Amino acid sequence: MTDTFRIRTYNAISPVGLARLPEEYQVGPDVTDPHGILVRSAKLHDEPLPESLLAVARAGAGTNNVPVEHLTSRGVPVFNTPGANANAVKELVLAGLFLAARNIVPAAAWTKSLDGDDAEIDVAVEKGKKQFAGFELPGRTLGVIGLGAIGVQVANAALRLGMKVIGYDPQITVGRAWQLDSAVQQASSLEEVLTRSDIVTVHVPLVEGTRGLLGAAEVARMRPEAVVLNFSRAGIVDSDAIVAALDGDRLRGYVCDFPTRALKEHPRVVALPHLGASTAEAEENCAVMAAEQLRDYLTDGTVRNSVNFPEAVLPRIPGTQRLAIANANVPNMVGQISTMLAEAGLNIADLLNKSRGEVAYTLIDVDGELPQEILDKLAALEGVLSLRRL
CATH class of the missing domain: 3.30.70.260 (ACT domain)
Structure with a gap:
């Protein structure tokens, strides 16, 4: 029986989280023959995973960077931290709603390009501001695809902004259903969400069944003035289909956290540099949750928030x-x-x-x-x- 466990860290794990591990643990990026791994974004698929390995904990929700299937075959649990960064992502999604509704990014870029003195700028502003006229959120319908920790928070917050909200998640858990505001309408299909919504936001993990979830056929079902938000994973939305729809005036806009060359240069796209969980609070929350789950498994065999156990x-x-x-x-x-x-x-x-x-x-x-x-x-x-x- 091992009392002192060795933990190898990948990426910079918040010291607030590492402090949840017992002092006698050996912890660091250079630890050899680890019993546990703490990781954020580093890809472990090509990393040698020693026989000593007992568990992997990812400080984040997605586990695409972890060879889950291989570890499952070895009897090694993989932990994630659902909900730890939910507030950070929710806030960015809400920001995305406002960015899209009020054309804030192109308006700010246009303003920055103005030349002349203050009087000349005032004249230009009065002449040019109409091209950035937007819409208000109250009364608009937000479709939320995926009602996990983030999706539920987004849906509830949108209601408080005066929006109508329709949600779709055939695998919603009882716990999340209790957290969801009763005013959120239930959709019976993905098509129903797409056809009824002014804005669609996706909050599902990237797995084989969700890759390309919003493709050309799905985008074609949406309203011509609709906006798509993707702060989940890049592969869930077919960016080529989005660009084609934007070019054909079959979508109003796209706001995402995953820039590509085509997206970042499109005038109707706001592409952010993967900022979803990039807050000090979210990083600490994820690190604390991951470290505690790893510690509890190593010491007592307890399994909480595992993606394969x-x-x-x-x-x-x-x-x-x-x-x-x-x-x-x-x-x-x-x-x-x-x-x-x-x-x-x-x-x-x-x-x-x-x-x-x-x-x-x-x-x-x-x-x-x-x-x-x-x-x-x-x-x-x-x-x-x-x-x-x-």
């Missing part, structure tokens, strides 16, 4: 040793484990078994000591991916 929280019982076992989600694994423990004369004081997709995870508190011999037998069971004594 089921939630698993079991209070410790004094005087017991704990087994944490990840295995393929197949029948009779718990039965085999229980039988082996019983045959070794070990009493189970408490047990928790959860599953998620193809992975099952079991926490077992056993009275007395767990000998290495029984650990070796359990680890050799077909289907066991990882096993730890805590």
Whole structure:
């Protein structure tokens, strides 16, 4: 059993978060044979991941930079921090609403280009300001695709701005549904959101099923004066389809956090440099959440906010040793484990078994000591991916 864990950090992890790790942990970018990895944006797909690795925690919501499937096959959980940066992204989405509605970016650029003295500038302003006339938000309909931590906050905030809000998320959790204002209308399909909304904002993770979620066919269903906001991931919206629609006057504008050459030079696009979670508060919140989740898993086997493991929280019982076992989600694994423990004369004081997709995870508190011999037998069971004594 390991008491002092080694944690390798990638990127600059907020010291506020690192302070949540016990002092005896070895933590830093040069740590060798780590038990845990704390990462933000660094891509781990091409990194050598040592056999010592027990868990990966990403200080952020998306895990595209982490080889989740490979780690799952090794019985290694991957943690993220949903909701930790939700307020930061929500505020930027609201800023995007105003930028689009009032043509603020092109107006500011035009003003900066004015020459002459103050009197000449005043004349130019009175003549030129009409080209930047916008619209007000109250009464307009905002379509929110994805009602997770960020989507719910955006929807609720838009209501308070006087907007009508329609939301679509066939996989909304019970917890998020409780947080959602009852005035948010429920859409039964993606098409319904697109056809009914003046502004559409996407808040879904980038996975195979959401890549190109808003493509040419979907954009064609939108209103000609509609605006699209994307502060989620670049691949969710087909930027070529957006540019074509803007050029054909089939969309009013596009505001996103992911610039490309074509987007940054388009007069109807506001492309920001991936600022969604770029606040000191969000970075601290994400680092704290990631560090705490990694610490709790390493010390107690607790699983919270994993993208590949089921939630698993079991209070410790004094005087017991704990087994944490990840295995393929197949029948009779718990039965085999229980039988082996019983045959070794070990009493189970408490047990928790959860599953998620193809992975099952079991926490077992056993009275007395767990000998290495029984650990070796359990680890050799077909289907066991990882096993730890805590």
